[in-house]
Amino acid sequence: xxxxxxxxxxxxxxxxxxxxxxxxxxxxxxxxxxxxxxxxxxxxxxxxxxxxxxxxxxxxxxxxxxxxxxxxxxxxxxxxxxxxxxxxxxxxxxxxxxxxxxxxxxxxxxxxxxxxxxxxxxxxxxxxxxxxxxxxxxxxxxxxxxxxxxxxxxxxxxxxxxxxxxxxxxxxxxxxxxxxxxxxxxxxxxxxxxxxxxxxxxxxxxxxxxxxxxxxxxxxxxxxxxxxxxxxxxxxxxxxxxxxxxxxxxxxxxxxxxxxxxxxxxxxxxxxxxxxxxxxxxxxxxxxxxxxxxxxxxxxx
Amino acid sequence: xxxxxxxxxxxxxxxxxxxxxxxxxxxxxxxxxxxxxxxxxxxxxxxxxxxxxxxxxxxxxxxxxxxxxxxxxxxxxxxxxxxxxxxxxxxxxxxxxxxxxxxxxxxxxxxxxxxxxxxxxxxxxxxxxxxxxxxxxxxxxxxx
Numbered sequence: 001x002x003x004x005x006x007x008x009x010x011x012x013x014x015x016x017x018x019x020x021x022x023x024x025x026x027x028x029x030x031x032x033x034x035x036x037x038x039x040x041x042x043x044x045x046x047x048x049x050x051x052x053x054x055x056x057x058x059x060x061x062x063x064x065x066x067x068x069x070x071x072x073x074x075x076x077x078x079x080x081x082x083x084x085x086x087x088x089x090x091x092x093x094x095x096x097x098x099x100x101x102x103x104x105x106x107x108x109x110x111x112x113x114x115x116x117x118x119x120x121x122x123x124x125x126x127x128x129x130x131x132x133x134x135x136x137x138x139x140x141x142x143x144x145x146x147x148x149x150x151x152x153x154x155x156x157x158x159x160x161x162x163x164x165x166x167x168x169x170x171x172x173x174x175x176x177x178x179x180x181x182x183x184x185x186x187x188x189x190x191x192x193x194x195x196x197x198x199x200x201x202x203x204x205x206x207x208x209x210x211x212x213x214x215x216x217x218x219x220x221x222x223x224x225x226x227x228x229x230x231x232x233x234x235x236x237x238x239x240x241x242x243x244x245x246x247x248x249x250x251x252x253x254x255x256x257x258x259x260x261x262x263x264x265x266x267x268x269x270x271x272x273x274x275x276x277x278x279x280x281x282x283x284x285x286x287x288x289x290x291x292x293x294x295x296x297x298x299x300x301x
Numbered sequence: 302x303x304x305x306x307x308x309x310x311x312x313x314x315x316x317x318x319x320x321x322x323x324x325x326x327x328x329x330x331x332x333x334x335x336x337x338x339x340x341x342x343x344x345x346x347x348x349x350x351x352x353x354x355x356x357x358x359x360x361x362x363x364x365x366x367x368x369x370x371x372x373x374x375x376x377x378x379x380x381x382x383x384x385x386x387x388x389x390x391x392x393x394x395x396x397x398x399x400x401x402x403x404x405x406x407x408x409x410x411x412x413x414x415x416x417x418x419x420x421x422x423x424x425x426x427x428x429x430x431x432x433x434x435x436x437x438x439x440x441x442x443x444x445x
Contacts, residue, residue: 061370
């Protein structure tokens with residue numbers, strides 16, 4: 001009886017833990033089932049890591065700022081999807097998945113449905129390549145992108161797809177791929193905003209770039225957790241130079257109490273404690289140049 | 302044997318229902334933040350009732366907010382949730398705002414936050430009187 005109960009319990013557990021998968025193209029690397037991959041030796045707990053991942057701000061906010069300051073849309077800031085078939089290692093695939101994810105955010109903000117399809121197709125291929133395609137709802141995203149029904153639905157499904165891929169990778173001892181994906185997203189967002197800053201001087205843009213010091217510190221913490229992976233170490237080494245430049249940027253704070261105002265029938269809390277970013281033109285230019293160098297190196301085929 | 306199947310099935314079925322919201326529901330919440338707002342992230346919360354003399358359970362989420370941005374925080378609580386949700390925004394240990402004023406009973410859902418300091422903040426979500434409940438918190442970015 002006990003044996004029957006145990007078998008039944010394990011069978012039910014197995015059925016509920018199975019993930020549905022779409023048909024996959026075979027990858028160029030030998031696929032190790034998640035269940036047999038040994039646990040990654042992490043220096044910080046999964047719980048702490050989850051918090052740090054949540055502490056990396058969305059590239060969508062960068063794209064929105066660029067749009068708000070009146071910079072017209074340009075494909076020159078985007079990574080090309082032409083070589084997606086040549087990204088044939090899990091490292092390249094995971095990193096590029098993040099890169100194209102950031103570009104997708106930029107395209108969504110500018111409502112560019114034609115180019116969105118190219119990026120969705122590329123992301124779908126890469127997600128399949130690292131066996132997380134089941135979390136990427138390509139057909140729904142394609143429909144939403146072409147119909148322009150709701151930007152929020154498009155954003156929600158995009159963000160949700162990336163969050164699910166990220167969680168799945170970390171839960172299945174492939175957290176290094178999740179870390180690469182997060183790094184790719186951040187570097188591409190940085191590339192986008194620094195390229196705009198190199199062409200258009202804007203104090204708000206400079207300040208936002210300087211503030212990325214906080215995000216970079218979090219990215220480095222995430223990557224550092226997986227530094228035993230050679231490819232992750234290469235990304236850390238690439239970002240070290242950029243971190244050196246960001247370490248020179250000073251962020252100071254002015255104390256103040258929040259106040260509540262009513263605006264358009266809605267409560268708005270105005271924060272009076274302020275952060276002030278001190279970034280010189282020289283520091284900004286070095287960050288712009290290093291970001292370009294790192295981004296182009298890491299997405300090269 | 303049949304009894305065991307009958308016992309195990311509801312356990313897993315209940316877990317499937319309450320462990321997360323349907324994507325359709327969350328998507329609906331994401332689209333309801335207003336025409337001037339763009340969805341950024343959601344916080345899906347399912348909490349049990351507080352036991353007698355116990356501190357009410359609270360779900361806590363860290364998030365980075367950027368200077369000069371206006372963020373909208375909204376709560377989307379299904380009708381079958383026994384408890385009414387409360388969303389509180391904290392900067393370090395300092396409460397910036399609560400969507401519920403316990404003294405007046407007033408609720409502020411949604412509310413906007415003009416951020417002037419880039420940094421890590423925390424969203425706390427709980428239910429009034431420590432009741433059991435489920436809700437989805439939505440963070441959106443408001444166009445100026």
